[in-house]
Amino acid sequence: MKFGVIVFPGSNCDHDAWFAVNRNLGHPAEYIWHDSPTLGGVDAVILPGGFAYGDYLRCGAIAKFSPVMAAVRKFAAEGGPVLGICNGFQILVEAGLLPGALIRNRNLKFICREVRLRTETLDSPFTSAAERGQILRMPIAHGEGCYIADERTLDELAAEDRVAFRYVENPNGSMRDIAAILNGRRNVLGLMPHPERATEPLMGSSDGLVVFRSLVMAFQPTAA
Amino acid sequence: MSTLAITPDLVAQHQLAESEYRKIVSILGREPSYTELGIFSVMWSEHCSYKSSRLHLKKLPTRGKLVVQGPGENAGIVDVGGGYVIAFKIESHNHPSFIEPFQGAATGVGGILRDIFTMGARPIAVLDSLRFGPLDDPQAGPRNRRILQGVVAGIAHYGNCFGVPTVGGECVFEPCYNGNPLVNVFALGVAKKEDIFYARAAGIGNPVIYVGAKTGRDGIHGASMASAEFTEESKQKRPNVQVGDPFLEKLLLEACLEAMQTGAIVGIQDMGAAGLTCSTCEMGSRGGTGIEIELDLVPQRETGMTPYEIMLSESQERMLLVAAKGREDEVFQVFRKWGLDAVTIGQVTADGLLRVRQHGEVVAEIPNRELADEAPLYDRPHSAPPCRPLAPSPAHEPVSPQAALTTLLASGDICSKRYIWEQYDYQVRTNTLAGPGADAAIVRIKENGVSIAMSLDGNSRYGYLSPREGAMLAVAESCRNLATVGAQPVAATNCLNFGNPERPEIMGQLVAAIEGLGEACRFFDTPITGGNVSLYNETLGEGIWPTPVIGIVGLMPTAAPVTRDFKAPGRSIILLGGLGDCDEMRFGGTQYAKVILKELWGLPPALDMDYEKRVHAAMREIVAAGLAESAHDLSDGGLAVAAAECCLGGVGAALHFESDLSPEFLLFHEGPSRILISTANPDSVAELAARHAVEAPRVGITMNSALAIRNRDATLVIAKIDSLNAIYEGSLANQLRS
Numbered sequence: 001m002k003f004g005v006i007v008f009p010g011s012n013c014d015h016d017a018w019f020a021v022n023r024n025l026g027h028p029a030e031y032i033w034h035d036s037p038t039l040g041g042v043d044a045v046i047l048p049g050g051f052a053y054g055d056y057l058r059c060g061a062i063a064k065f066s067p068v069m070a071a072v073r074k075f076a077a078e079g080g081p082v083l084g085i086c087n088g089f090q091i092l093v094e095a096g097l098l099p100g101a102l103i104r105n106r107n108l109k110f111i112c113r114e115v116r117l118r119t120e121t122l123d124s125p126f127t128s129a130a131e132r133g134q135i136l137r138m139p140i141a142h143g144e145g146c147y148i149a150d151e152r153t154l155d156e157l158a159a160e161d162r163v164a165f166r167y168v169e170n171p172n173g174s175m176r177d178i179a180a181i182l183n184g185r186r187n188v189l190g191l192m193p194h195p196e197r198a199t200e201p202l203m204g205s206s207d208g209l210v211v212f213r214s215l216v217m218a219f220q221p222t223a224a
Numbered sequence: 225m226s227t228l229a230i231t232p233d234l235v236a237q238h239q240l241a242e243s244e245y246r247k248i249v250s251i252l253g254r255e256p257s258y259t260e261l262g263i264f265s266v267m268w269s270e271h272c273s274y275k276s277s278r279l280h281l282k283k284l285p286t287r288g289k290l291v292v293q294g295p296g297e298n299a300g301i302v303d304v305g306g307g308y309v310i311a312f313k314i315e316s317h318n319h320p321s322f323i324e325p326f327q328g329a330a331t332g333v334g335g336i337l338r339d340i341f342t343m344g345a346r347p348i349a350v351l352d353s354l355r356f357g358p359l360d361d362p363q364a365g366p367r368n369r370r371i372l373q374g375v376v377a378g379i380a381h382y383g384n385c386f387g388v389p390t391v392g393g394e395c396v397f398e399p400c401y402n403g404n405p406l407v408n409v410f411a412l413g414v415a416k417k418e419d420i421f422y423a424r425a426a427g428i429g430n431p432v433i434y435v436g437a438k439t440g441r442d443g444i445h446g447a448s449m450a451s452a453e454f455t456e457e458s459k460q461k462r463p464n465v466q467v468g469d470p471f472l473e474k475l476l477l478e479a480c481l482e483a484m485q486t487g488a489i490v491g492i493q494d495m496g497a498a499g500l501t502c503s504t505c506e507m508g509s510r511g512g513t514g515i516e517i518e519l520d521l522v523p524q525r526e527t528g529m530t531p532y533e534i535m536l537s538e539s540q541e542r543m544l545l546v547a548a549k550g551r552e553d554e555v556f557q558v559f560r561k562w563g564l565d566a567v568t569i570g571q572v573t574a575d576g577l578l579r580v581r582q583h584g585e586v587v588a589e590i591p592n593r594e595l596a597d598e599a600p601l602y603d604r605p606h607s608a609p610p611c612r613p614l615a616p617s618p619a620h621e622p623v624s625p626q627a628a629l630t631t632l633l634a635s636g637d638i639c640s641k642r643y644i645w646e647q648y649d650y651q652v653r654t655n656t657l658a659g660p661g662a663d664a665a666i667v668r669i670k671e672n673g674v675s676i677a678m679s680l681d682g683n684s685r686y687g688y689l690s691p692r693e694g695a696m697l698a699v700a701e702s703c704r705n706l707a708t709v710g711a712q713p714v715a716a717t718n719c720l721n722f723g724n725p726e727r728p729e730i731m732g733q734l735v736a737a738i739e740g741l742g743e744a745c746r747f748f749d750t751p752i753t754g755g756n757v758s759l760y761n762e763t764l765g766e767g768i769w770p771t772p773v774i775g776i777v778g779l780m781p782t783a784a785p786v787t788r789d790f791k792a793p794g795r796s797i798i799l800l801g802g803l804g805d806c807d808e809m810r811f812g813g814t815q816y817a818k819v820i821l822k823e824l825w826g827l828p829p830a831l832d833m834d835y836e837k838r839v840h841a842a843m844r845e846i847v848a849a850g851l852a853e854s855a856h857d858l859s860d861g862g863l864a865v866a867a868a869e870c871c872l873g874g875v876g877a878a879l880h881f882e883s884d885l886s887p888e889f890l891l892f893h894e895g896p897s898r899i900l901i902s903t904a905n906p907d908s909v910a911e912l913a914a915r916h917a918v919e920a921p922r923v924g925i926t927m928n929s930a931l932a933i934r935n936r937d938a939t940l941v942i943a944k945i946d947s948l949n950a951i952y953e954g955s956l957a958n959q960l961r962s
Contacts, residue, residue, distance in 0.1 A: 009478070009562060010471050012387025016654045019670070049652075051385045054471030110380050110647045141384070141649040197654050202668070202784060 001220040003029040004042030006068055006088075013049030013085065013196065020196035021046070025212045034066045044081040044215055045072055047088025049141070049194060059087060059102065059144050060094035069095055081125055081219055082188045083211070086142055089180075089190030098183055098190045099157070100149030106173025110143040114204065115193060116168035117179050121161045124182050125218030126189040126211050136207035138198035140171060145192040147174040147181075157181055164189055228258040238265035244600050251594045259531045259580070260588045264595065266498035266536055267505065270759050273599030276725040277757045280738045288751040290714050298339040298423055298493065299413075300753020302715045304779055306672030309420060311345035312412035314353075314680070314719040314775045316758035320465045321407040325374025329407050330382040330468040334540055336411040337386060338494035341477050342543065344421040344484050345413030348655055349667045350383050352393035352409050353680045353719070353773045354644075357402030359636060359959040364402040369960055371405050378468075379409070380647040385470035386477070389656050390648035392665030393680055397636040400684070403763025408719040408756075410680055410775045414669050421484055423493035425507035425515055425546045425572045430490055432504070432515055432570040433552065435559055436476050436542040439500070440525035442466045443538025472541040472564075479562035480543060486558065488551035495542040501535045503544040505578045508592035511546075515592065517570030519582040531580060531587040546572055606731035609691050609770075620821050625864070625887045625933075625940040628820050630951050632861045632892070633868060635819045639955035658785045663857055664705040668782045675782045677711035682773035683860075685813045686828035691733040691770045693828045695740030700836050700896050701859055702776040703748045707840035708857045708899055709785050710847030711778030716745055718755040718774050723767025725759045733770040734759075741772060747833050750776050786847050788856040789873025795853055795926045796906035797877055799863075800846070801839045802919030804895030805830075806885065815861045816892035829894045835918070836897040842916040843899055849912065851905050858898040864891035864933060864941060866900050871931045871945050872952060877902075879924035881935045890935055902926055 003021045007014045014031060021029040032039055034052075039045060052063035063069065069091070076082045076097055084092040092098045105111055116137055119130040130136070149157070154176055157163050164180040172192075180191030195208030235245045238261055248256050248264050256264065270276060286294035292309055293301035299313040317332025333350060340347045354375060357368040372395075383390045388411070425432070443466035483489055491511065493503045500522070508515040519534050529537075547555050552568060559566035573579070578595060580588040623631075632638055645660035657675060658666040668675040681702040687694030703713045718741060723730040745752055761768040790797075811817060812826030846852050858866040871877055883890050903909050906922055913920035931948065933941040 009475055010385070012385075012474065012652055016652070019654060050387060051471055051474075054385070054469070056471070109377075110384055110649070112649050112651065113646055139651055141651060143384075194651075197651055199654075202657060202782070203651075203654055 001027050001043045001216050003027060003044050003046060004032045004039050005029055005046045005048055006034065007031045008034045008050065008052035008063055008066065010052050010054055011048050011050035013194065017046045017048040017085065017196045020199040021212060024199035025209065027216065032068060034068050037067050037071055039071050039075055043219055044083065045075060047082070047084040047091055049086030049088060052087055052091060058094065060091035063091045064095040073097065076188050079185065079187050081215055083126065084190040085194055085196065086192055089192055090144065092188060092190045097188050098181055099153045100147055102144050103146045103148055104144050105146050111171055112139065112141040113171065114139045115171055117165040117193060118168055120163045120166055123161060124164055124186050124189065126214050127164050129214040129217055130210045135168060136210060137205040138193045138195055138208045140193045142192055146172045147178045149175065160184065165191060230255055230258065230261055234261065238262065240265050240268065244268060247600060251591065257588060259535060260590060262532045262536050263501045263588055263590060266501055267595050268599040272498050272502060274757055275599050276602050276604050276759060277720065277734060278601055279603050280735050283738060284742045284752045285746045286751050286753065288715060288749065291751050291753055293753065294751065295754045298342050300715065300717060301343065301420060302753065302777070303417065304669065304674050304676070306674065307417050308414055308669060308672050309417050310412055310414050310676060310777065311340050311343045312410065312717055312777060313339055313754045314408055314410040314717045314773065315339065315756045316719050316721060317407045317409065318405065318721065318758050318761055321375055322405055324465040325371045326378040327465055327467050329375040329378035331466050331540055332407050332409045333379055333382040334468045334470065334473050335496045336409045337388065337473060338496065340411045340413035341480055342421065342423065342492050342494045343415070344419045345415035346481060347388045347411050347413040348653055349412045349665065349678060350388050350390045350409060351665060351678055351680050351775065352379055352390065353682060354393065354395045355401045355406035355771060356397055357399055358397045361399065361402060368402065373960065375405065375407055376644050376647055382468055382470040384649040386474050387652050389650045389652050391650050391656055391659050391667060392662065392678065395641050395644060398684060398769065400768045403766060404761045404768050406721050406771060408773050410717065412676065412678065412777065419484065421489065421492050423507050423510060424491040425511040425513050426490055427546070427548065428513065428572055428574045430546050430549050430572045431552050431568040432517060432572060433545050433547055433555060433566055434522055434542065434569045435545065435564055435566040437469065437472055437539055438523040438525040438565065439534055439537045440539045441529065441533055441537060444533060444536045466538050466540050468540050475562045475564055476541055476543060479559050479564055483555050483558040486554040488547050488554040490546040490548055492543060492545040495544060497538065499536060499538045505592045505596045507544065507546065508578060509596035514573035514575040514577040514579065515570060516573050516579040519580060521567055521569040523565045523567060531582045535580060604725055604731045605728045606735045607728040609729065609732045609736055623820055625891050626943065628816065628892065629864045629868060629941055632815055632819055632865055633948060633952045634955040635815065636959065637815060638861050638865055640953045641956060642953060643956045643960065658709060658787065662787060663708045664711065666709060666785050673782050675780050677706045677709050677778040677780055678775065679705035680773055680775045681705065682771055684769040684771040685818065685824060687737065687770040687772065688824065689813050689826060689828050691736040692740035693831065694770065695737040695772045696744040697828055697831055697896060698772060698774045699741060699744035699748060699750070700831055700833065702774050703750065703840055704836065704857045704896065704899065706776060706778035707843040708855045710844055711780040712844065713748060713750045713776050713778040716750040716752045716774055716776045718752055718772060720757045721761055721768060721771040721773065722759050723762045730767055737770050737772045741774065744833065748837065786852045786855050788870055789854055790870050790875035790877060790902050790926045791853045793875055793927045795902040795904055796922050797879065797924040797926060798901045798903060798906060798909050798920050799898060799923045800843060800901055800913060800918065800920050801898035802921060803883055804893065804898055806889045806893035806895055811889065811893055814892060814894045816888060829896055831896050838916045838918050839897045839899065842913045842918045845912050846901065846909055851903050851909050852901050853904065854902045856900050858900065859894065862892040862894050867933065868931055868948050870900055872949050874945060875926050876928060876930040876945050877924055877926050878932045881923060883935055887935065887940050891933065891940060
């Protein structure tokens with residue numbers, strides 16, 4: 001299964017996503033430059049963490065206009081899996097591929113720490129390899145990770161089982177402890193924590209592999 | 225050339241001495257123009273020329289078998305094996321951080337990162353050594369709290385966006401930093417050995433190319449500001465502080481590394497202090513060439529800038545490079561891809577001169593070598609540092625050891641700095657094996673199976689009592705921190721923060737500290753490959769204590785590191801190095817003296833370097849043999865604080881001693897050469913220690929949820945870990961709230 005890692009000029013977790021997929025998961029990954037109009041035949045897309053175009057405006061507000069995002073939109077519309085991590089989540093929200101918004105952390109500071117996540121649904125290509133209610137340890141590293149949405153959206157997310165992970169201890173003030181959400185079609189996931197930073201024992205946790213393994217289970221072009 | 229008359233007043237305003245001005249006239253064979261005067265003033269400032277310290281810095285060891293590049297380039301370079309090298313250096317940004325904490329600290333990070341990637345190395349770690357006035361200072365407390373918060377936010381802003389992990393450092397509080405906070409930033413990068421780049425302008429006729437941000441009027445005379453004392457007017461110097469753009473720096477990093485791969489780049493240097501001036505004349509001087517530039521071609525943010533302003537601007541995120549003639553387009557193409565300005569502004573010449581034109585007219589013409597390397601050299605008068613009173617400790621009310629321990633755990637220097645380091649992305653690049661809070665930070669190099677351990681250390685209380693011994697103790701502690709995680713120290717960088725060198729007693733401190741550093745670095749085989757001197761750290765005539773900060777890097781095979789916390793109950797606890805000794809005189813610089821007695825006297829703890837080195841060797845072997853389940857070195861606060869810190873992960877300890885030392889000395893003396901280890905194989909540890917002639921008494925056993933310390937029949941400490949944790953973790957945030 002071939003992964004594509006989108007590289008905006010200010011992406012800084014692109015190498016980490018590539019390393020997690022290529023070395024720790026064992027699947028090929030390639031970089032896709034932000035002004036590319038196509039995705040070059042990849043099976044899954046990762047929007048990595050970082051500061052896409054500096055994010056001096058709202059995070060992701062400029063990235064949504066980049067040429068590659070038109071290709072990502074099309075890919076998602078065709079059912080291709082899109083994983084937005086941290087800044088990638090912020091971009092997906094700005095681009096309208098996911099509902100709600102991400103605003104500054106409740107304490108108004110950048111927070112880097114390991115958090116515990118409760119797996120809320122197994123019914124998605126990003127979580128199907130997990131166990132029901134499984135607690136995963138992985139780090140967060142963001143200044144604007146507080147998830148907000150109106151009540152109706154939050155109710156809808158709950159009713160449609162589209163909250164993938166919730167924080168066990170809410171670090172940033174996110175409404176209803178939301179750490180990760182799915183789109184209606186369940187092929188786009190945005191999450192603030194960094195699964196790519198938890199893909200081998202030396203990183204302190206391998207729990208993030210669950211997300212990538214789920215993708216492989218769901219989307220690997222079947223040989224049989 | 226400009227006809228503005230050069231008056232003695234104008235010369236003085238540029239902080240040039242009369243003798244220095246005469247030297248300028250003799251180099252040029254004429255009076256300088258206004259622009260030339262500005263150029264000389266920044267290049268010959270203390271900050272750029274090291275004119276007060278250079279004579280003494282020559283005494284430092286700089287060579288070693290792994291050292292590829294010592295002082296004199298943008299960063300030192302060390303071979304780490306497998307075809308890879310690391311580039312690293314520490315820099316101060318003290319003065320700007322006092323005037324504008326957020327941007328001052330942010331641009332400090334930006335400056336040192338450019339020093340690293342200009343050599344072709346991708347930055348993979350940053351550490352910070354911070355010094356502030358006390359947060360609860362009756363007068364300066366509110367300002368100190370604001371400075372700390374601004375500095376930390378600035379470091380986070382720049383490092384997090386750039387994408388380099390901030391993996392460690394230190395943060396210390398003393399009243400001498402009330403008007404003079406210290407912000408020392410260390411950065412380290414990795415490169416393939418054959419991909420190292422140097423800041424040399426070679427090849428007559430090669431184009432000189434300017435890349436990165438446009439030049440504005442910001443930061444003019446920053447280098448001179450950093451070479452003067454602060455007065456009441458200093459707050460008006462805010463325009464001298466630059467504004468950082470970490471996103472632009474990230475683009476510059478990627479573009480430079482990519483452009484270097486084309487093979488079309490001959491030499492490259494960042495524009496840091498003294499901007500375009502420094503980068504042109506230093507590259508020319510190192511290459512033995514001249515450089516000719518036309519200022520009309522320099523990308524400018526503002527209109528109507530004078531040659532003086534363009535040459536002295538310290539706008540951030542700019543680089544100067546020399547490309548191979550005819551291959552400019554390969555370079556331009558890379559920079560275009562990253563959306564950056566890149567323009568040819570001149571060429572390398574054979575005449576050794578820095579020739580600056582504006583509108584085609586020559587506005588400055590100065591020999592590169594004289595400008596860059598012939599700055600006046602001063603052997604400033606220095607007096608032996610004054611001996612502090614050697615009197616025994618002042619009379620004081622006895623304090624229960626338990627109360628003293630909890631007070632120390634809550635004190636600024638010792639308490640958890642989580643409030644600070646959680647604001648830093650310490651994991652980006654997924655190489656961080658040990659991050660903030662560990663004895664030494666560890667980052668792996670994915671490509672070659674080697675990990676780099678790093679520690680920044682400095683103790684200004686020791687330095688105040690004895691600049692020489694204080695410097696040696698800093699080196700010893702830094703090496704001990706590396707040994708504790710199993711790493712072999714290989715090289716060092718230093719940041720020397722002192723007051724006004726024109727005062728003989730301050731100069732005396734500097735000379736003594738350099739001698740101490742030299743002796744210790746020679747002994748521990750850690751050549752100094754570069755660094756920084758920050759003088760004039762004075763406000764209203766009040767100088768800081770001598771604060772040499774040493775950063776030492778070590779090598780180790782990549783593996784899960786040994787960490788501080790006890791791991792499981794029922795393990796033996798060994799005090800590698802033994803209890804050590806102490807007397808009244810050697811107790812006066814301790815945290816106990818500072819926090820509990822509120823005094824400072826005598827001498828720093830006694831250091832036996834030979835013994836210290838044996839402890840390190842034994843420790844490394846213990847780690848390599850997989851015998852240590854946990855390890856933590858004893859430093860600030862001594863034995864009791866170290867033991868308490870080892871318990872904070874949840875597993876406690878019962879320690880029992882049979883010592884003649886008084887409870888204060890036993891628990892809180894800060895004698896070096898000691899490491900607390902927990903192990904399931906105490907006999908093997910003891911055997912290894914004995915082979916190095918190092919004491920390794922078994923002092924207790926790990927247990928659940930409490931810390932108990934007894935000496936003979938007396939219980940000195942009995943505390944629940946939860947309550948110790950609450951005190952240790954909550955203190956800094958509480959102090960910042962008040």
